[in-house]
Amino acid sequence: MAERGRPRNFDRAQALDRALMAFWQSGFAATSMNDLVEAMGINSPSVYAAFGSKEALFAxxxxxxxxxYADELPAALKSAPDAAAGIEAMLEAAVELFTRPDRPHGCFVVNSVASNAPNGIEIEQTLKDLRQGRSKQIAERLTEDVRGGRLRDDTPVQELSDLYAAILQGLAQGARDGLAKERLLTIPRHSRALISPWMSDKNSR
Structure with a gap:
């Protein structure tokens, strides 16, 4: 017999993934504990025993x-031979992530704005850090190309990073609004034009 207070046997990772999909689809506030219980396929005491609270489960x-899921984006950015190709690949990976037919559309982190997330300083800071993290990752890749001579020394790294991060958020919102994948994929194809004025001669050919 199982010990009193312990959750029933279930696949915790699978239950967490199902909870993510529920939050991703409707947001924190609109997703009730009943919704989570139904989505996760386990009873309410087991949810609380395994995850602590709705807020802790969301975190x-x-x-x-x-x-x-989102780890595909920095992987695409880093694996390309240069920043321009990496940014284009990252944006394409984002479109793929945001428009998968078997998942809610858009970006879970972008969708989880302050008004739709737990009222806790820690989780709000986590969401903020993740959103701002994209700009930092892009800046690191651009800086790498400046140091490697693929981009000129006067490349406005921070401005370009913020611009590309804003495009990422726009792609997420467009997917959430139901824009077709084919339409969204036209945007990454133009991303190289934003950085081309600062490409070195040997890297712009």
């Missing part, structure tokens, strides 16, 4: 999204 879902 864990945020990290799960970041490491399981």
């Amino acid at each position: 864990e879902a945020v990290q799960h999204y970041h490491t399981t």
Whole structure:
């Protein structure tokens, strides 16, 4: 017999993924505990025993999204031969992530704005850090190309990073609004034009 207070046997990772999908679809405020119980396929006492609270479950879902789904974006950015190609690949990966037919559309982190997330300083800061993290990752890749001579020394790294991060958020909102994947994919194709004025001669050919 199982010990009193312990959750029933279930796949915790699978339950967390299902909770993420519920939050991703409707947001924190609109997703009730009943919704989560139904989505996760476990009873309410087991949810509380395994995750602590709705707020704690949401916080864990945020990290799960970041490491399981959104990790494709920085991987695409870093694996390309140069920043221009990396940014284009990252934007394309974002469109793929935001428009998958088997998942809610848009970006879970972008969708989780302050008005639709738990009223806790820690989780709000986590969401803010993740949103701002994209700009930092892009800036690091641009800086790498400046140091490698693929971009000129006067490249406005921070301005370009913020601009590309804003485009990422725009793609997320467009997907959330139901814009077709084919339409969204036209945007990454123009991303190189934003950086081309600062490409070195040997890297712009």
